[in-house]
Amino acid sequence: MKRVLLLTMLASAFTFNSAVAQKSKSQDQEAIKSMCGCHEVTFNFAETFNYVNDSTYMPSETKHDKGLEWVELVEDSKDKIALQHLLIVGDPAHPHIVKHWRQDWEYENTDLYLYNGDNVWNYEGLTKDDVKGQWTQKVFQVDDSPRYEGSSSWVHVDGKSYWENTTTAPLPRREYTKRSDYNITLRRNRQEITKDGWIHDQDNDKVLREAGKEDVIIAQEKGYNTYTKVDDSKCVAAQDYWKKTSAKWALVRTKWDEVFARNKNLSLEEKVDNKQLYKYLFSDTEYQNEAEISEVIESFVKK
Secondary structure, eight states: OHHHHHHHHHHHHHHHHHHHHHHHHHHHHHHHHTTOEEEEEEEEEEEEEEOOOOTTOOOOOOEEEEEEEEEEEEEEETTEEEEEEEEEESOTTSOEEEEEEEEEEEETOOEEEEEOSTTEEEEEEOOTTTTTTOEEEEEEOTTSOEEEEEEEOEEEETTEEEEEEEEEEOOOHHHHTTOOSOOEEEEEEEEEEETTEEEEEEEEEEEEOOTTSOOEEEEEEEEEEEEEEOOGGGGHHHHHHHHHHHHHHHHHHHHHHHHHTTOSOEEBOSOBTTBOHHHHHTOSSSSOSHHHHHHHHHHHBOO
16 A cells, blocks of 8 residues: 555656646747847947956957847757847848847757867767756857857746856957957856847856966956847848748758767868858858758868
8 A cells, every 4th residue: 555655656746747847848948939039139248357467458349239130930849949040231221131140949958069269169968967957059150150059947937037058159250350369258148038028148258278278367248138029020121031041041050960960079160262151151142052052061170
């Protein structure tokens, strides 16, 4: 009798825990997908502290910018959600669409690529226990090459939904051609859903990493980007662009997935024939089929 009662209690506990986990996962999925749609965006970055003992040190300029951005849901499966950002710039009557960054969210993912400087991402395999209940956010550059990744749990408490993580990343594009005194950004990212949209809050270290030496923090910065939802009709141009180009970019993502599935350290060329990858892939006439896309991406992967 006692054994039957114990088994019944264990089964009930398992059922309860499974239901709680499923509810939490559903909340996570809802929060992630709520980032889709048309947004007025503000981009704000300011260097807060520097630690260089050099009177000639010049901190980065404070940056304030704004734009209109469409976030497209490009994949929505049981354990993966992919969001493509499309920036709308120029004359509103004749806007230009920039394929911007992409964020993929993968549930209980065990394969990470962590940036190590000099265009190298080190592969790290995690255990199922390491990532139980967590979502990996994988952020990609405009050509769908890797940028940064990190695994953490979504938190839903006191009416708030947010996700926080710390991970390494390349220099941001706003600094890439201006700074050579550091080679890694240690990003502390917080993405929080609000009643009007969402916020991307950052506290970043600018890190100099050299082989055989301890990392050196050159400076720190604050980033605060707001995404305020507006009517989808304001982003029709971006929606039309995606309808025309989505098939091509699906081929690009598939090729990169093949590269990532090799599960080994990844080192990429900065340029091939003095040309960056995005300049090849952004062509309206070339690199439109699987073979051409595969060949040009492989040319950037160091053997």
